[in-house]
Amino acid sequence: MEKRFEHVQSAHCENGVTTALLRHRGVEFITEPLAFGMGAGLFYIQIPFLTVNNGPAISFRTMPGAIFSRTCSALGVDVVRKKFVSEGSAGSYVDDLVSKGIPVGCQVGVFHLPYFPQEYRFHFNAHNLIVFGREEDRYLVSDPVMEVTTSLSPPELSKVRFAKGPLSPRGQAYYPIVSGEIDxxxxxxxxxxxxxxxxxxxxxxxxxxxxxxxxxxxxxxxxxxxxxxxxxxxxxxxxxxxxxxxxxxxxxxxxxxxxxxxxxxxxxxxxxxxxxxxxxxxxxxxxxxxxxxxxxxxxxxxxxxxxxxxxxxxxxxxxxxxxxxxxxxxxxxxxxxx
Incomplete structure (x- = not known):
């Protein structure tokens, strides 16, 4: 019997995606704080001579994608991660995974996410969400910063997966493969x-x-x-x-x-x-x-x-x-x- 995907609301998107994807694969002990700490997520940097939205380029966390990769690596969990040149191949890849019951993490830009309140739509391309299914012409989406699951149309999902600008996600999609118990x-x-x-x-x-x-x-x-x-x-x-x-x-x-x-x-x-x-x-x-x-x-x-x-x-x-x-x-x- 296919395991039902459980939405995880979290304080931060990549922590939540990491937690939800690993729990779905049977890593029941994982929590958002453990994922964040194992992934060495705490950081601070101001990049000289670089601006973001006409202001200083500052981050309080490690580079996007590192928390998921580091946490999985530390636990001996394999990671499958792909980027794409064409929107068509990126869409087909996600379609194939969800048809097999495999929830997949996607890096996206938030500016064009239709379910985000207007005041939170910045040109920020390092947001993470999970596509966990498809019903008719809508993708089922678990965005960890939202209280409940939502959905996106194929054009909407493709647009945010190929957002332009710094940290452009290029259709990036990823998921873990867990083999055996973690002691x-x-x-x-x-x-x-x-x-x-x-x-x-x-x-x-x-x-x-x-x-x-x-x-x-x-x-x-x-x-x-x-x-x-x-x-x-x-x-x-x-x-x-x-x-x-x-x-x-x-x-x-x-x-x-x-x-x-x-x-x-x-x-x-x-x-x-x-x-x-x-x-x-x-x-x-x-x-x-x-x-x-x-x-x-x-x-x-x-x-x-x-x-x-x-x-x-x-x-x-x-x-x-x-x-x-x-x-x-x-x-x-x-x-x-x-």
């Missing part, structure tokens, strides 16, 4: 691997604009934006950070709370009380990001526009950097494996 030892190793990679990415990545050094990089630029760009454009740049942090799928403060939840769940497999203590550090970082977003939004809306307001935002970012730096340093000293 507790494998889960422990996957958790340890994810933590070690996140420590490396946040503390030891080369360059000065990624990891915790990237937070300092942005803070130093925020201090100069009012004088260099003017109040209006400087405010728009801060608004862009808020958008990338809170509205588009790059995570922001919410990802810090999610990582705190991961460490709490990791404790069930690696019972070291230090993990619970460090979890509190990431909750604090999330609170600081969220409160700073409120301050940045005030500048963007013109309520507070003095240099001291820009400085306050920068100071809060430096405080966040120190919290996350110390938290990851503490994580690096935890004995994760026997």
């Amino acid at each position: 507790r030892a494998t889960i422990q190793k996957a958790i340890a691997k994810g933590i070690k990679r996140n420590v490396r990415d946040m503390l030891h990545i080369p360059g000065g604009f990624a990891g915790v050094k990237g937070i300092r990089y942005t803070a130093n630029r925020v201090r100069k934006w009012r004088e260099k760009l003017g109040v209006r454009k400087g405010g728009l740049f801060l608004g862009q950070i808020v958008r990338m942090q809170e509205e588009i799928g790059t995570g922001g403060g919410g990802f810090r709370f999610l990582y705190a939840a991961f460490l709490q769940e990791a404790y069930d497999y690696i019972p070291d009380d230090t993990l619970l203590s460090i979890s509190e550090d990431f909750t604090r970082a999330g609170d600081l990001w969220r409160s700073n977003a409120v301050k940045m939004a005030g500048i963007y809306k013109g309520r507070t526009t003095e240099q001291s307001d820009f400085d306050e935002v920068a100071d809060r970012m430096m405080e966040i950097m120190e919290v996350e730096k110390k938290a990851f340093a503490r994580l690096s000293s935890v004995r994760l494996q026997k």
Whole structure:
């Protein structure tokens, strides 16, 4: 009997797709926090000299697709992933999979998703959803950021799968192949691997604009934006950070709370009380990001526009950097494996 697909609502699309696809394949223990942590999803980067929607190119998470691939790899799960040149072949590929009862993840652009509220339709091409069936002329869609499943017509699905611009998905489709049971030892190793990679990415990545050094990089630029760009454009740049942090799928403060939840769940497999203590550090970082977003939004809306307001935002970012730096340093000293 074919297994019924279960929709998973999540805080972030790729975490939700990863969780739902693996659960469908029998990996019942997986949760959104575990997928995010095993996939070393927490990150920060501001890419110099690159703009997105006329603002700074900032991300609070690792590169699109990495969470799914890393989580599956750590658990010994094979991944099938394909990109396409033609919309016809991309559509036929998904048709073939759903006809066999295989739910498939798709990377899409959100700007033309008809079920998204208009205010959330940005030119952002790293959104993820699952096509899990077809009824007459509609694809059945599980979008993890939505409360319930929805549907798209073939032209609608094709349009978002071949959205133009940065991170163009090129019809990308993917799904896992699970062979056998995943034992507790494998889960422990996957958790340890994810933590070690996140420590490396946040503390030891080369360059000065990624990891915790990237937070300092942005803070130093925020201090100069009012004088260099003017109040209006400087405010728009801060608004862009808020958008990338809170509205588009790059995570922001919410990802810090999610990582705190991961460490709490990791404790069930690696019972070291230090993990619970460090979890509190990431909750604090999330609170600081969220409160700073409120301050940045005030500048963007013109309520507070003095240099001291820009400085306050920068100071809060430096405080966040120190919290996350110390938290990851503490994580690096935890004995994760026997």
